[in-house]
Amino acid sequence: MQKIYLAGPDVFEPDAIRVGEKLKQLVAEYGFCGLFPLDNVISTQGSPQAIARAIRAANINLIQSADIVMANLNPFRGIEPDSGTVFEVGFATALGKEVYCYAADCREMITRIREKQRLDATATRCQDGKIIEDFKLSHNLMMIDQVVAVDAASCLAYIKKQHQTD
Numbered sequence: 437m438q439k440i441y442l443a444g445p446d447v448f449e450p451d452a453i454r455v456g457e458k459l460k461q462l463v464a465e466y467g468f469c470g471l472f473p474l475d476n477v478i479s480t481q482g483s484p485q486a487i488a489r490a491i492r493a494a495n496i497n498l499i500q501s502a503d504i505v506m507a508n509l510n511p512f513r514g515i516e517p518d519s520g521t522v523f524e525v526g527f528a529t530a531l532g533k534e535v536y537c538y539a540a541d542c543r544e545m546i547t548r549i550r551e552k553q554r555l556d557a558t559a560t561r562c563q564d565g566k567i568i569e570d571f572k573l574s575h576n577l578m579m580i581d582q583v584v585a586v587d588a589a590s591c592l593a594y595i596k597k598q599h600q601t602d
Contacts, residue, residue: 439469440595441499443525444508445518447473459588463506466592471498499528506591509539509575509583515552517575525582534598537583538591542574 442459449455456472463470476494480487499505505528512518517539528535541548546568549555553563562568571577585591 437467437469438503438599439471439501440504440506441471441502441524441528442473442508443499443505443521443528445510445512445521446508448512448518462588463592466596468504468592468595471502473498495524496527499524499533500531502528502533504534504536504595506588506595507535507537507582508588509537509579511541515549525579529582534595535582536585536591536595537575537579538585538587539574539583540586542583542586544570544572545574545576546570548574 440463442456442463446452446455446459452474456474460470460472473491473495476491476498478487478490478494482490505524507517507521507525509517509521509525512521516522525535525537546560549562549568550557550559555563560568560570569577571580573580574583584594
């Protein structure tokens, strides 16, 4: 059975264990085995930095053991996805893993930024004066072809379909 690492800010939910179990159950319904970051057993002994390093190493090991990475790219604490999730997507991509992402709002990034920051409809720079890339994509161009669905279930359906044609 192929293993799917479940990347995303779901680990920060107040009921993250339950959310993870629910995601893993959904993954199983599609015939895969889900790996959730909180499956790791981490010692809470040591400095905050030592604990952070242990969590990072454990998550990297889970990604390496996975066949596929499915990432939740919904906005986290702002407009952009969780930076840890983006790292995991990049790491998995560099390893040659299959990576599939989902985001509830797949409108063009420039549209989402203009709306969130209450910018003029023709604005090409964000509120910080930085250029807003406009490649007609929902996310940064480095995520091209990886955002395939609007939620976990439809992402899994897409993954399942990809594997049925193999």
